[in-house]
Structures are given as C-alpha cells and as structure tokens.
Amino acid sequence: MVDDHGFYQAVLDSSPLGFVAFRLEQDDDDSSLRLVYANLAASSLTGIDLRRSVGKKIGETLPWISPRRVRAYARVCRTGQPLSAGALTLLGEHAERSFNAGAFPGPARSVVIVLESVQHPFCGDSAALNLSRFLESVLENLPAMMFIKDARDLRFERFNREGEALIGVHRTELIGKSDHDFFPKEQADSFVAKDREVLRRGTVEDIPEEQIQTPSGMRWLHTRKIPLLDEHGEPRHLLGISVDITEKKRAQEMLRASHEELERRILQRTDELQLEIAERFRAEETLQRTEEQLRQAQKMEAIGRLAGGIAHDFNNVLSVVLSYCDLMLDDVPEDSSLRRDLEEVRRAGERAATLTRQLLAFSRQQVLQPRVLDLNEVVAGMSRMLERLLGEDVELELRCAPGLGKVRVDAAQIEQVVMNLVVNARDAMPTGGKLTIETANVELDAEFAATHLGVLPGPHVMLAVSDTGTGMDKETLGRVFEPFFTTKEKGKGTGLGLSTAFGIVKQSAGSIWVYSEPANGATFKVYLPVTLEASASLPAPARASEMRGSETVLLVEDEDQVRSLAAGILRKYGYRVLEARMAREALALAAGGGPVDLLLTDVVMPEMAGPLLAEKLMSLRPSMRVLFMSGYTDDAVVRHGILEAGAAFLQKPFVPEVLARRVRAALDGAAPATAD
C-alpha cells in the first residue's frame, strides 16, 4: 500500500470522471461553500482551471451556478444525504457542455460532485446516452405536437417539429414565449387555466377534444397534459402532447352525416314500402269487392232479363184481358151476376198487372217519365202518408238537407222506392223504433266510384232510409235485391219490394246500397246524380169532359189483339181510327191523303220502330200529333230516350179511360208526360 498524497492525487487525476469537492464552512450560510479539491478531469470537462480556484467560495469558482443548486449542495453537506444524479449543463465559452452530475457527502461537512461528460461518457456509448438519444429522436419525430412549459410562468421551453408545423412558428420564436403570444386571449386564458390546474393537482389530464386557431384554420386536438415533478415531488414542468384529430373528426362527421342520411333514407323507404303495401292491400280488397259486386250485378242482370222477358209477354196478355173486361163491364147490366164475376176478373188482372209492373221495374224495362225535381218535396209530400203507414210505435224523423240538388227521375217511381224501403223498415221494427229519412248533397269521389260498381264520380243527391230494427246477416244482405227473395212468412211478402227499388234506381242512373248488421238496424242509401236542368212543373190532369173526340187516329201496333182493343176503345170515344199492323202500312195509309190528326204507335216494331215512323209521317204532316205506347221497351230504346223529345207516352197495359184521356191530351197539345 502506498500512503502518498501525491499518489492519490495522481490516481484521481487519471480518472475520466471529474471530482470537485466543496466544504461548508458556516452551517447557516450556503455561500460559505469553499472549493477544497478538483481533479484534472474536472477542469478539462468544465473548461475552467478549477485548481487555481481552490480555497475560493463557490460563487467565485462557478459564477454561473444557480442559487438553487448551491442550496442543494449545502444541504448534502448538512444532511449527509446524496443528491441523485441528474443532467447539468454549463455554458462554456464556445459551446454548451452537458454532464451527468451527482453530489455525494464527503468528509468533514463536504460535498463531492462527480461529473461525467455526456458527449464522452467514460464507459463509452452508455445505455443512458442511447436512451436519451432515442427519446430525443422519438420526441422530435413524434407525429404529435410535444411541448414543455416551465411550471412557474408557463413559458415554452421545448417544442418538437410537429408542434412547429401545427402552430406555424419556428421553435426559436416559440421558446421563452407563452400561449398569450400566439392564441387569442380568451383561448390562451383557458389553456393557462387548464395548465395551472394540472400542475396544482399533479395528475395527468386528458382532453379528448379541443380546438385551436392555427394559420391553416381551426384544428381539433386530442391533448394530454402531464405535470413533470422534481425529486421533491414539486412540479417543475408541464409536458403537453397533442394529436391533431381534425381529419378524424371530419371523417367521423362525414360518417355520422352519411349514417344519418342512410337512416333517413331507410326510414323514408320503409314508409314508402308500408304505404305501397297498404295501397296494394287496398287495391286487392277493392278488386275483391268490385269482383263480388260484378258477380252480384251479373246475377241481377240475368234474373232481370228473365223476369223482364216474362213480364213483357204477360203485359200484352194482361192489356187484352183487362181491356175486354172493361168493355164487357160497360155492356153488362148493373144487376147481372156476371158483373160481379167480371169485377173479380178485373181485380185479379190488376193485381197481376201490378206484379208485372214490379218485375218490369226490376228488369229496368219499364218506361220512366222522368222530370227534374227536388227529392225533399217528394219526401215532404209523402210524410203524412208514411206516418199513417208506420203507426204509433215507430217515430218518423225527416232530415232534409236545405238547398238539395235537383235530380231527373220519375216522381211516382221514386215514391215507390221510398214506400218500399219504409215498409221494409216498419216490418223490421215489429215492436216499434225509429225511422229516419235523410237527404243530402254528396260528392261521390273517384275513390267511392272505384269501390262501388256502377257509380260515376260527381255530385249526387243521397236519400237514406234508416231504421232501428232487426238488421240483417251477411247472407240476407247478399240477396236482398233479388226478386222473390224474402224472409217473410208465406203470404206476407213477395220479395219484390227491394228488387223493384233496385230496378228503378238503376234505371234512373243511380245506385242503391245497404248497410246493416244483425240487431243493429239497417240503412238503405240511394244515390242519384244531380241534374243541372231546370225543374218542370207538373201539368194539370185532363178533365173527363175532354176525353171524347172525332179526329182521325192512325193506330200502329203489331200485336193484333192489342191493336183491335185500342181501336175499339177509341171508336167508342168517337174517334175515327185507321189501323196499321206495321210502319209500311201506316205510311201507305197516310199517303192516301185523308186527314190524320194523331199517330198512336207502338215503340218497338219489326222493320221500323215507332219513333222513326213518327219522324217520317211528321215530315208529311207537320201538324200531326204523336202518342207513343209501349209496355216493354228494349233497354236501348229507353236509353235512347223516346221521351226526351217531349213526346207523349202511354204505358201498357192501359185501361180504356186512360187511353182516351191520353189521346185527347195529345190531340189538344197538352204537355204529355203525365204518369198514369
């Protein structure tokens, strides 16, 4: 062992680590630290010839040292506690010098400071250096802004490249400045407040979204602020790391918008689909309903043709029976027993005629004598009679809409419809109830027309008859308009009431519908199209004294029995009668040159129809009057409106008196269209 001061000195001088020792001379005075030793490396590392300063106070030896560090060294002397190693930077004459420095307690209240060059660490490229370089390069190249502020006045101490790019300012201009130098005051205030709070709490703060104003516009940042504490747990710095999330936000925003748009479109499409499905269901339902209505209509049509065919032939037979009956009654004395029998025959014939008329009505083959009229007047005119018909137990309420539109119908036939409906309602309320007759103006729209076969859209007058009676089940409802359908016991009903009403309404271009449920009464609704024609006033009936005449009547009728019957009646009333079986004969007779005052002709005849014949004859004899007659007219003839021209019309079967009256009226030029 060598015990030589010089030897130890030489050992220390050969070390690449710098050793500097200060001794605290006065316990209560930090500045009393006096340099007692420095080895060679200490001088070369610091660039200061420390050996010459031995004996001088620390302030003189190291004039740039901070009071804080002096305090820390004095504390090591006093407490004997080492100061952990840390970075120490000295400003040299030419360049900065950086060291790793540690301070350890030495003998006799001294502190030994050990310095190691960061650039040339004594054990080569140390792990610490590697780490420090690694961190340096990470921070510099981080794709996020990184900054460090000092904790005291929050001035920037460090800034990385990304930070420069974001703020748009070079770091040399940033270092030493604060937020207030770059951001609007309000924003800088809020940054500073947040920084202070982070430093005060000493915990990491995550700010998921914040906005800053940059030269390239507003940017969104995700920022994390970290307090950096010193060895005593005191916050010294504030580290901030901010990732620019503007593009992500924008993408999110766009995604959200497109999601919303997608959602909106899906909802819209769903709505549309629901509507479409509902529409399709409705259409199918409507189709089913109209198909059902069509089947029903076809059935009614077929029954109608059958009934109409029978009724037509039957009608002519009845005309003959009734008329001969009348003629015979004229000749049979009052007290004859034959007379009673004849009267029975006549009554039976009339009942048969009524039935026939109903059948014709149903088959829409009777000749209507329509007039423009107000249904309210028809209903009002019937009310007394209806009250009597209904009896005391049934209350009658009339609800007539004011300003009701006019309809073009046959008044007597419409009365028949109302009667039939009212009688049915009464029968459905054997223990009493309430019957309401209502009129209203209604506009039937395309929708209603689409679901109600045979209805044309447009203004209509509605006539509704409602009762509080027994109502009907589905099966009955499906058949009520069929002729001879009745649920009444034998002898009580013929089942012709509703079929007659049906035929009349249909022939008047209207429609009839029923709504009913068992035990809940029934409502029958008749819709008639509104006409814009002015209403015609009723003509005065002809007086009995005016029934005779001596004029010449040209009678054209292909049915021999009917023709000779009519001729007989007319001759009885004093007329001169020319008989023709068909149009050709009639034209020949007229060409004969004798007077013809009236043409009485059938409507439907072989070869030439009545109206055409009338037209031809009229051109020869303009002053000639015309009276048409028919029991049955083909639907087409009716629709082509023989009555429209204002021609007089007589319905078969007729009784002699009516024939005479109508012939007289036609000759006298009275308005012809009266109901018989």
Ligand SMILES: Nc1ncnc2c1ncn2[C@@H]1O[C@H](COP(=O)(O)OP(=O)(O)OP(=O)(O)O)[C@@H](O)[C@H]1O
């Ligand atoms: N208001 C109503 N309430 C309940 N059922 C009714 C009503 N109107 C008609 N009906 C049913 O419709 C059937 C046919 O009626 P319709 O008027 O055609 O014939 P009817 O009344 O039986 O005989 P009639 O020929 O004497 O009128 C009736 O038998 C009855 O079952």
Ligand SMILES: [Mg+2]
């Ligand atoms: Mg009835």
